[in-house]
Amino acid sequence: MDVLTLGTPLASFLARWGGALPPLRVRADGALSLDPAAAHGLPDALHADWAALGHPQLSHAPHAPVKPNPTNAAAFSVPASAILDARSQDGRRIEKFSYNPQTGEALFIHAPQRHATARGEAPPDDYVRAIVLHADRLVLLRPFSPTWAAHLGPARAFDPLRSFDAHARTRSAILACTPPGWEFFFNVSNSILTARTGRRDW
Numbered sequence: 208m209d210v211l212t213l214g215t216p217l218a219s220f221l222a223r224w225g226g227a228l229p230p231l232r233v234r235a236d237g238a239l240s241l242d243p244a245a246a247h248g249l250p251d252a253l254h255a256d257w258a259a260l261g262h263p264q265l266s267h268a269p270h271a272p273v274k275p276n277p278t279n280a281a282a283f284s285v286p287a288s289a290i291l292d293a294r295s296q297d298g299r300r301i302e303k304f305s306y307n308p309q310t311g312e313a314l315f316i317h318a319p320q321r322h323a324t325a326r327g328e329a330p331p332d333d334y335v336r337a338i339v340l341h342a343d344r345l346v347l348l349r350p351f352s353p354t355w356a357a358h359l360g361p362a363r364a365f366d367p368l369r370s371f372d373a374h375a376r377t378r379s380a381i382l383a384c385t386p387p388g389w390e391f392f393f394n395v396s397n398s399i400l401t402a403r404t405g406r407r408d409w
Contacts, residue, residue: 216260216263218368222368225367225368226367227253228394228396229241229394230242230392230394231394233265233391233392235389237264237266238264239262241254241257242392244402245392245395245396245399265375267382268372268375268376268378268379270311270380271308271309271310272380272383273290273381273383274310274313275290275315276314276327276328279314280313282296283296287384288384288385288386289386290381290385292385295317299317299318301315301317301318302318302339302340303315303316303338304339305322307328307329307334308373309355310328312328312334332352332354335351336348337349340403343403344388345389345391345392346381347395348374348377348378349394350365351369351370351373351374370394371393374391
């Protein structure tokens, strides 16, 4: 099914529960699931609604091809066919990157710096912020609330469907330029990151 289309069961689920930021894991084959550890403590009704979806599948979303920002990328070694293996000049792999789902612009971040240290053509909030856990072959994506949505008013500052759409586009863009086998985690929170890594400095 096309999970990005309004009116689909998944879109209805996100419209109802997206404010609770349910953490969604996307396996390498596109199967969506609520990660049991990360979903602990969410309402029983949310779990029931998720179960009613059956086994939702995420197809490849239309996306802007990844275009590393030239100034930023000059400080990294960036393999064109294995972009998640980008490394700083000292040889360390990136553990974070940012991707603009509208333009395809990508920014790499020197470990252990924060996303905001890498500046691109757009305001920082217009990029999906990603954390890369190489040992788990897992990319974790932060909730997305771009500045260009501000005209919709404070009540629409965060739109779960817009965030999901940006995450799906980011996943497709990254998968197009990295070897297969990577999984993704949408709506990652600080508590999820700390539980997975033992670190609090993300």
